[in-house]
Amino acid sequence: MRFKQPPALLLIDIQKGLDELDYYGGGRNNPHAETQAAELLRIWREKKYPLFHIKHRGSPPSPLSPGGIGNDIKDIVAPETGETILEKDTNSAFLGTHLHQLLQDQGIVDLVLVGLTTAHCVSSTARMAGNLGYNTYVISDATATFNTLGPDGEAFEADLVHRICLASLHKEFATVIDSASLIPML
Template sequence: MPLLPTTKPALLLIDIQQGFDNLAYWGERNNPDAEHNAARLLAYWRAKQLPIFHVQHCSTDPASPLRPGQAGHAFKKEVRPVFGETVIQKQVNSAFIGTDLHAQLAAQHLTTLVIAGLTTDHCVSTTTRMAGNFGFDTFLVADASATFPKKSLEAQTFGAELIHQTALASLQGEFATVVDTATILHQLTEGKPA
């Protein structure tokens, strides 16, 4: 399904926070351009006065760089909210759990979501799955999302790009349409698929 300007899509930017720059804590990340692409999306949404939701993870883990009170809890400067933009704070992987996100979307009659952020296989994936299950027309922007390496139960390391691609593959077609930034912006400006 193409994303058309008439659909009034909402942009959900998930957990693009300074704490994810702590590579000693998370490991080496994939897609270093994710924030740049998220900022391109944000600029378009702002210019067109489309609905924007900034999601912020408020970790309850005392050691987490994303815990409130830590510098890492703050949004990255590329996508920092401005006055009047909605901030949704969450403590779990889904932006729909323990928040009023669903109620806010319903109140504004928003049915199309464009999702990007950190990390692809955790909060981005969980939120995208729930969005799909709630019946939203959901678009996940692959090159505006990123993740980190993971270890298997046998302590084998799986690289960040493999984790990213596997997460996207598990979402594509069932929970969301996976696209890139250029495709989203082309569809919105031209009113047709790229």
């Protein structure tokens, strides 16, 4: 399968503050997620496909709070002049932003999601995108999440959380594939 028209790449919350593992509960899976996202970003730029940098404005004491270095997008995927940056205050890139309107204005129907974290903003954005009728693709090796504590204090390893989040999205809100499967579709 190939896309009929250029899909939009959403780079979600790939910010410096997400390197503060202690704040987010310790361990993280997929240490190469940003490298994979950067490779996809390179391809999108080369093809001049639409792309959107999504940036989370966390509330203090979040490492993503505006004004702190943690709010900055990581250098590996830093926006270039003219690229759209949307700032959000919630988990979904659609709430409190004009993302949906920008996509509609450009006639975009296919979305490719990469970034952080699978259990939070990537998942929330994918669910909303699916509900809004977009053909949504979550790239498994270009996303990552952190260890998570359950309500009873049970610890869940990041890789398990990541796989379960992807499984709950797949075929319901999005199609989950890896980068190697995506590239031939472009």
